[in-house]
Amino acid sequence: MGAKKILAAMGVTVILLLGVSMAVAGTVKINCLSSPDNADALTDFAQEFMKKYPDIQVEVIPLSWEVLYPRILADFASHAGAYDTMTWDLMTGGACSQGLADLEKIRKQYPEVVDPDYDIEDFIPTAWHVYGMWGEKNIGLPFYGATMFFFYRKDYFQQLGLQVPTTWDEVLKAARLLTKEYNPDSPSKYGISLMFPRTHTLFYMYLNWFGPLRRSPSGIAKFGKVDLDWGDYFTQDKKPAFNSLEGARALELMEELMRYSPDPLGSDYGETLEYFGKGLVAMVPQWTACIASWKGSPALSPYSEKVGVTIMPGGHPVSGGWGLGINNDTPHKKEAYMWIQFATNKRHDKLHWLKYNVGPTRYSTCQDPEVLKEYPWLKDVYIPSLEQASHRPRIPEEPKLEDVAVGTLSEILMGRKPDKLKTLDELASEWMRILKK
Amino acid sequence: MYTRLTAKAVPFFMVLPLILLFLSLAMFPFGYMIYISFHDYNLAEGGSPTFIGVQNYLAMFRDNVALSSIRFTLLLVCTAVPIELGLGIAIALFIRGITGEKVIRSSLLLPMMIPSVVAGIAWKMLYNYEYGPMNYFLSFFGIPRISWLGNYTFAQIGIILADVWQWTPFIFLILYAGLQSIPRELAEAAKVDGASEFEITRFIELPLLGPLIGVSLIIRIIDVLKVFDIIYMVTWGGPGSATHSLSYYIYKVGVSFGWDIGYAAAISLVLLGSIVALTTFLIRMLRLKKSLGFE
Numbered sequence: 001m002g003a004k005k006i007l008a009a010m011g012v013t014v015i016l017l018l019g020v021s022m023a024v025a026g027t028v029k030i031n032c033l034s035s036p037d038n039a040d041a042l043t044d045f046a047q048e049f050m051k052k053y054p055d056i057q058v059e060v061i062p063l064s065w066e067v068l069y070p071r072i073l074a075d076f077a078s079h080a081g082a083y084d085t086m087t088w089d090l091m092t093g094g095a096c097s098q099g100l101a102d103l104e105k106i107r108k109q110y111p112e113v114v115d116p117d118y119d120i121e122d123f124i125p126t127a128w129h130v131y132g133m134w135g136e137k138n139i140g141l142p143f144y145g146a147t148m149f150f151f152y153r154k155d156y157f158q159q160l161g162l163q164v165p166t167t168w169d170e171v172l173k174a175a176r177l178l179t180k181e182y183n184p185d186s187p188s189k190y191g192i193s194l195m196f197p198r199t200h201t202l203f204y205m206y207l208n209w210f211g212p213l214r215r216s217p218s219g220i221a222k223f224g225k226v227d228l229d230w231g232d233y234f235t236q237d238k239k240p241a242f243n244s245l246e247g248a249r250a251l252e253l254m255e256e257l258m259r260y261s262p263d264p265l266g267s268d269y270g271e272t273l274e275y276f277g278k279g280l281v282a283m284v285p286q287w288t289a290c291i292a293s294w295k296g297s298p299a300l301s302p303y304s305e306k307v308g309v310t311i312m313p314g315g316h317p318v319s320g321g322w323g324l325g326i327n328n329d330t331p332h333k334k335e336a337y338m339w340i341q342f343a344t345n346k347r348h349d350k351l352h353w354l355k356y357n358v359g360p361t362r363y364s365t366c367q368d369p370e371v372l373k374e375y376p377w378l379k380d381v382y383i384p385s386l387e388q389a390s391h392r393p394r395i396p397e398e399p400k401l402e403d404v405a406v407g408t409l410s411e412i413l414m415g416r417k418p419d420k421l422k423t424l425d426e427l428a429s430e431w432m433r434i435l436k437k
Numbered sequence: 438m439y440t441r442l443t444a445k446a447v448p449f450f451m452v453l454p455l456i457l458l459f460l461s462l463a464m465f466p467f468g469y470m471i472y473i474s475f476h477d478y479n480l481a482e483g484g485s486p487t488f489i490g491v492q493n494y495l496a497m498f499r500d501n502v503a504l505s506s507i508r509f510t511l512l513l514v515c516t517a518v519p520i521e522l523g524l525g526i527a528i529a530l531f532i533r534g535i536t537g538e539k540v541i542r543s544s545l546l547l548p549m550m551i552p553s554v555v556a557g558i559a560w561k562m563l564y565n566y567e568y569g570p571m572n573y574f575l576s577f578f579g580i581p582r583i584s585w586l587g588n589y590t591f592a593q594i595g596i597i598l599a600d601v602w603q604w605t606p607f608i609f610l611i612l613y614a615g616l617q618s619i620p621r622e623l624a625e626a627a628k629v630d631g632a633s634e635f636e637i638t639r640f641i642e643l644p645l646l647g648p649l650i651g652v653s654l655i656i657r658i659i660d661v662l663k664v665f666d667i668i669y670m671v672t673w674g675g676p677g678s679a680t681h682s683l684s685y686y687i688y689k690v691g692v693s694f695g696w697d698i699g700y701a702a703a704i705s706l707v708l709l710g711s712i713v714a715l716t717t718f719l720i721r722m723l724r725l726k727k728s729l730g731f732e
Binding site: 266400 | 480481502564565568589592676689692694696
């Protein structure tokens, strides 16, 4: 009797397990590797997606910026296909393109999943290119649009009767007046908060000064038009552009501003966010992701009366942002496309801005009345910023070029390399060596 | 015969899974690292490895950042380690017999128990220019704010300070335990002969602690040669290349920006070889084998 009971129990267990397996076998599970900036919004959308498509499970895996890129590249190199979808930083587009699926091919292969209301034309063209394309290959759908903006204290400016600066020379004058050391009547301790640490931050910050010079009429005449894949660091014929008077002038402007900023070489994103949030500084070039924490800051309350935002002085802020792509080695390309299409449609582009301040990539969001009511600057500041942004290189060698450049720029700003042109020339030679030219 | 063979084969097959695990997780990656160090292989560029002989090794000596990393690593060895040794010995000698010795001893060990990553975050906050406690307390002495993370020299000092804070307890622990194990009769006999406390310490305790001091020195040198996490969390190797250690540079080259696996492997092997050579030299110079009873 005892043995019969045991056998019966085992039989029931096996049947149950088989049943569960069969039920699970009908479900497709896909994962989405995400940077922290995007993870909250994507997790939110994943819940909604799974309610709409109960046979598809989506797991969002947040990873820090430093770990995300190596994981993606290692997965591509090994063809493990461990990650079905991922957010990729715009300047890693070239390196990631080798492992990302061609979305146009997926759309042709599975026309039934293509959303008729998706409207690719609604994407801001720059966003579509830098977060979506590599050459002729559509490697992603734009998710997080970003450029840097110029935030300032409206109340401090009003107090001193200052105009909102539109050029870096104007910023210099305002910064001096807003720094207590130079003007005892200044309402702020420092005029501006800058972040020039020895990280990728310095690489993109430099473009806020070099970009306007590169894209000036004389810059275009000298260097040619900007290629969106090679970016503003290069000339039209893909040679370094920064080893020039313009490149040196950008560094001079940065140096001149440093005296009005608290510890720029030792500050990064967190420090500048804090300094502005506590009312220590009057101006700060920053990303939109800061807005969420500033809105909760007592020193900036009421936010709409104290904080103004305008296009970066010079008019060509550096671009950032992320695309959503599909791993070429995933066995679930159809479901993966359904997911990334869902996460980047019109509704979610608006939602991730309103709820998470993840920058939009579509005209419809930037012109939406509900959005403009709270963020009126989206139409007149955000769109032009993204359309006229300056770009880092997106080529596969970008990470190496970036690190070499950051080391050099940091040494120059520390004052250890006084001959800027000569140092920039040496850097350009190093870049050419890396590019094997 | 069959029984004898089986008797020999069974233990072998029982440990075989572990051997295979060890080979695959330890020996294979190590062997592959040696192999790839002679190749040009970049994950970001795709393609397969290309044999280039010793080019990666030669490139290291033409690479200014690699050379700067070696210099900073050696600076750490020559400053942090002696400070830790000196402080560790001094604290171990000083706290004996004072009131609250046990409590002080336990609290002195706390820095060592904190993960380096966590300690790094804390030090970064301590070094904050505007709000950091370091500048706050220095202001009591009339010292103006220091850019701990933005100044070439102070960034290096900052890393040294953080390392000394975290690992002096390690030296202290080893030497304190060593002092406890020295027979009391030796000190008592010396006192009877009229030796002062200083003479007892100088001529009896410190010489007996010699082997332990040697072991602590070697362990700390190996650790400092590999330092990575405190740099990663506090300064990111900056400003410029002020605080690039060799380990940190290997990470940058191989994982963070370069994806140049071959070059990273070559630098790793050079570092490994240096550590092995240095420790062998130190063990011989300090005659540790003899003093620890291995000869």
